[in-house]
Amino acid sequence: ICRECFYIVFEDEIHQTIVENNLFKPGDRVAIGASGGKDSTVLAYVLSELNHRHKYCLDLFLLSVDEGITGYRDDSLETVKRNEIQYGLPLKIISYKDLYGWTMDDIVKAIGLKNNCTFCGVFRRQALDRGAALLKVDKIVTGHNADDIAETVLLNILRGDIARLSRCTFITTGEDGPIPRCKPFKYTYEKEIVMYAYFKKLDYFSTECIYSPNAYRGFAREFIKDLERMRPRAILDIIKSGENFRISTTTRMPEQGTCERCGYISSQKLCKACVLLDGLNRGLPKLGIGRTKGVAGGDSDCEQQAKRPERSRSSLQGKHGNVDF
């Protein structure tokens, strides 16, 4: 398949995914979660192209989260700022510092490298929603690709997280919430995204997060790459399995509610972000990490990682941020 045909097939597949799943309707204001990495850069580019070509009539925005990681996030945000100019999409940046009073640099100083991904994942998820609310958008789209979703299916099986297992393959989540999230790249392979970015010479930032240098090489990610080499369709087969799982009706699922402090969605009295923030502000950063004594019921919807011993967590850490659904 030649380059031009690859472009057409790649873009049409994504278009088909968008249309068949009714991801958008005309007039929607859509925020693209933009990290500067290859997935979100390609997503911004392709969505902009398809919006023109197929006349979706969407208002597109770039939405970035500044975690406050010196030497990493500031550089990647420069990439997004260039994308803003290149693609003509307005950019909104929201930072942990503004929202929480803490940067990731501060957090890592307080708790060390271990577990800092828990804070970052929980905070980023909420920050994205808050940024979307400020932009008054109707939808958020993220660049999660097929490899990410397959990895999440496996991780949820490994962790015994049945609540997440039941919804991690949804192409749209949070439809009953204020701002739904969509994954147009749900069926798109990571290697195709890389190839597309390469041939189109798209400007993206590819350095991994400095605070989780080995996160990319988690066991699950490595396993999925081995699978893909052995049987390329395994990634889509995993997603299909995830879609076909039927949860037993006798399994108790966590109930949705709101945090009594900040109003964010939560199955507990306080959302995970407030619990973690409270710990930081009180000088007890370990609060909210690991096993929680005396807390009954299901996990908080915001919780990125299941409550597991520290020793086992690192091996299951997926790519930075991408396992957070």
Place this chain on the structure above:
Amino acid sequence: MAAAAASSCGGAGCGPHCSSSASAAAVEDAAAAAAEKVGRLSLSRECGKCGGGAAAVAVAGGLGLCGECFRANLLGKFKLAVTSNAMVRPTDSVLLAFSGGPASRVALQFIHEMRCKAIESWDVSNSQALPVFGVGVAFVDESVLCSKPRDEIEMAIEDIRSIVSSLSTGVKAMHIARLEDVFSTESEDGERRLREAVDMIGDDTGREDFLRCLRMLSLQKIAMENGYAKIMLGSCASAIACHVLSATVKGQGYSLPADVQYVDTRWEIPVVLPLRDCLAQELTLLCELDSLKTQQHLDRPSNGINSLVASFIKRLREENPSREHTIVRTAQKLKPFSFNKFSADGYHDFLPSRLRPKFQKFDSDESTFSEILCLMCGSPFSESELQNLESTKHKAQKKIDLYTAHCCQSCYFQILPAGENLNEHFFSLLPKLWTGKMDTISDSHSLLRDQIEEYLLEENDDGN
């Protein structure tokens, strides 16, 4: 079973730690090194149950147990699984599938002990109690596909025989069946067809899964021909965890719950898994502690997705011994199928009265078994597979099309040869026990079609 047999001790089996520090890690490493040296899961601390001073054995969950308590723990899980799922009734004959590996060896030992105890109770009660269930043992001989020297294979099979005959009260019978017998009663013809069918499968994983299907078919055949009411497998939590991930990777998320329950009645002879809650490491260790002889020279080297999954899980287990249980527990929360429990009228009549209400409740909730099962592996069809089957039925020109449509997507992709001619030849080789069912359905289907055509002709005549 093969996966269970292939499992091995993976070093220290310490329970999970809520926190870790440098010194704790150092102690842990030392313990791991020591454990590795003795080649078993052992820590020098007191038994968590009886407090005895003997060398303790660590089990998943962090509890240290002495040899006796460890054994009692596993036997307790086995007995609980058997009784709380009504796996064996007093009138049943049970066929235990024995591969020579640690898991089925333990299952053999435990079911034997349960039977001995039942016999003692029966004797004491002067024959007023219920009769005692019977036990037979089956070994599926796959040596025709094995590349090892014939005499080595013969010795291994002789070991299998001696293990079974060494049990103090003899089992009812020992059945050794060659895998190729499911193809044909004539030895050479069966062998030829088996080899030819296997050689036509291009995918390593597909070949493995095909052999697994044949193994189940062979066990079913032995059980039906010899009057057994149940087939007991030694599948343990570790093998089931591997299966959960393998099935997920093959797109079988819909049907996977069928394979991980204690009871599976979709087959002619129901299949039960009493060791579902025990880990391969624990069973291997028990074989060592009790000097239970195993025979694993017949294990075949494995490539493909199944072995990739097994090595992945082994790696996870080394980091967290409870991981396998977590995986199985996740799968337990998926919805089982109607055939994952016994539902025949009167099935639970032999149960002690205190247990009966639990099962009767289920009986009243019972719905009709309506799943369509894959021709080869027996997986229930998902909605998309059913749709494909329905559309094929309407436009099927040849029998081959119906055969193909009755295979699940996983078998279709990894087992069926590409190309229609090859496909036709492949199906002609398959055991009649599989294709015969299809022929029956196909005949009734064409009969129905004939009736419809006659009706249309009559309608036409009336019109004239």
